[in-house]
Amino acid sequence: MKIETVAVHAGHAIDPATGAVSAPIHLSTTFERDVEGGYPHGFMYTRNNNPNRQALEEGISALEGGAAGAAFGSGTAATMAIFQALEPGDHVLAHLDAYYGTSRLLCEIFLRWGLEADFIDMSDLAAVKKSLRKKTKLAWMETPSNPLLKIVDIAAVTQILHDVGVLCVCDNTWAPVLQRPFDLGADLILHSTTKYFGGHCDVAGGIVVSRTENEFFQRVRTIQYSGGAIPSPFDCWLILRGMRTLPWRMRAHSENAMKVACFLAQHQQVEHVHYPGLPSHPGHEIAGKQMSMFGGMLSFDVAGGREAAMNVAAKTKIFIRATSLGGVESLIEHRASIEGKGTTSPESLLRLSIGLENADDLIEDLDQALG
Numbered sequence: 001m002k003i004e005t006v007a008v009h010a011g012h013a014i015d016p017a018t019g020a021v022s023a024p025i026h027l028s029t030t031f032e033r034d035v036e037g038g039y040p041h042g043f044m045y046t047r048n049n050n051p052n053r054q055a056l057e058e059g060i061s062a063l064e065g066g067a068a069g070a071a072f073g074s075g076t077a078a079t080m081a082i083f084q085a086l087e088p089g090d091h092v093l094a095h096l097d098a099y100y101g102t103s104r105l106l107c108e109i110f111l112r113w114g115l116e117a118d119f120i121d122m123s124d125l126a127a128v129k130k131s132l133r134k135k136t137k138l139a140w141m142e143t144p145s146n147p148l149l150k151i152v153d154i155a156a157v158t159q160i161l162h163d164v165g166v167l168c169v170c171d172n173t174w175a176p177v178l179q180r181p182f183d184l185g186a187d188l189i190l191h192s193t194t195k196y197f198g199g200h201c202d203v204a205g206g207i208v209v210s211r212t213e214n215e216f217f218q219r220v221r222t223i224q225y226s227g228g229a230i231p232s233p234f235d236c237w238l239i240l241r242g243m244r245t246l247p248w249r250m251r252a253h254s255e256n257a258m259k260v261a262c263f264l265a266q267h268q269q270v271e272h273v274h275y276p277g278l279p280s281h282p283g284h285e286i287a288g289k290q291m292s293m294f295g296g297m298l299s300f301d302v303a304g305g306r307e308a309a310m311n312v313a314a315k316t317k318i319f320i321r322a323t324s325l326g327g328v329e330s331l332i333e334h335r336a337s338i339e340g341k342g343t344t345s346p347e348s349l350l351r352l353s354i355g356l357e358n359a360d361d362l363i364e365d366l367d368q369a370l371g
């Protein structure tokens with residue numbers, strides 16, 4: 001089956017009790033045992049498992065072509081579970097331009113717990129090779145990255161790392177459907193389902209999907225139900241509903257973003273546009289190989305630095321000044337001031353999450369804001 005069909009049907013079945021086409025939401029926290037003490041439907045207590053969570057995990061792992069998934073209350077909780085599944089003393093290779101919340105987790109929590117980490121530019125394969133140590137256990141890729149849209153060659157990095165037995169994680173939050181990390185060699189995929197899967201800025205969630213059932217994924221599962229950072233049944237239901245339209249939304253986000261990027265690239269007030277769909281982007285060729293379209297995220301540098309950038313964000317009428325991404329509404333954000341001290345984001349940079357409005361309206365809005 002093609003991905004649009006999988007997105008509509010995976011994790012969905014007609015409700016046998018009522019014939020309902022849309023799945024019911026199972027709020028019950030506990031499930032009845034049979035007289036022998038067993039659990040005839042396979043559910044015991046909602047932290048361990050719940051019908052809506054199981055449907056979501058089956059749905060997203062089918063979409064990614066994985067063997068199993070473990071859903072969490074946020075993308076960050078899912079990230080936590082992956083690092084917690086490692087041992088003290090293990091070494092992690094992380095992308096320099098990774099989501100700042102991921103870098104912060106490593107630095108503020110897991111270094112204290114005995115993990116070791118190096119932050120490198122994973123688009124530089126020589127740097128990847130040079131940073132390997134005996135204790136390197138896991139590599140964290142994110143592509144396109146945040147906020148500079150750097151492209152990591154997933155197939156090339158996983159090939160280097162598999163030769164030395166390193167587990168490869170790909171944070172695929174920015175390019176679901178468009179990019180298939182398991183086909184490129186990744187072992188685990190992380191999604192913040194708060195973004196494109198939910199798709200409407202109204203639910204938080206995260207998931208770890210594993211290419212195979214293995215010991216490491218079993219540890220992630222154990223952390224999920226014994227750690228308890230689980231999503232609610234309603235949140236699972238919303239995210240699975242979002243998935244049904246995901247392939248078509250990703251297509252429209254990408255088409256709109258390409259038009260906006262082309263407009264910005266020729267604007268006098270814009271110094272630089274970071275969008276992998278532009279031939280001038282350093283990762284354009286690799287992105288063209290590993291992505292079917294270039295996604296809905298882009299960033300650009302405004303001539304005149306911080307003040308000029310803040311002014312543009314202040315003047316937009318359709319773009320909403322807010323963090324996050326992946327919703328139907330377009331968002332504009334000054335990353336440096338959101339990330340605060342220690343940010344690697346340039347002061348002149350604005351990040352756009354391109355929504356599903358008409359691209360002409362978005363372009364007109366940016367044109368008037370740029371003045």
Ligand SMILES: *Cc1c(COP(=O)(O)O)cnc(C)c1O
Nearest residue numbers: 074075076099171173192194205
């Ligand atoms: C938002 C985001 C996360 C974190 O997810 P939350 O749901 O906010 O906890 C992780 N990685 C990327 C790339 C993100 O954009």
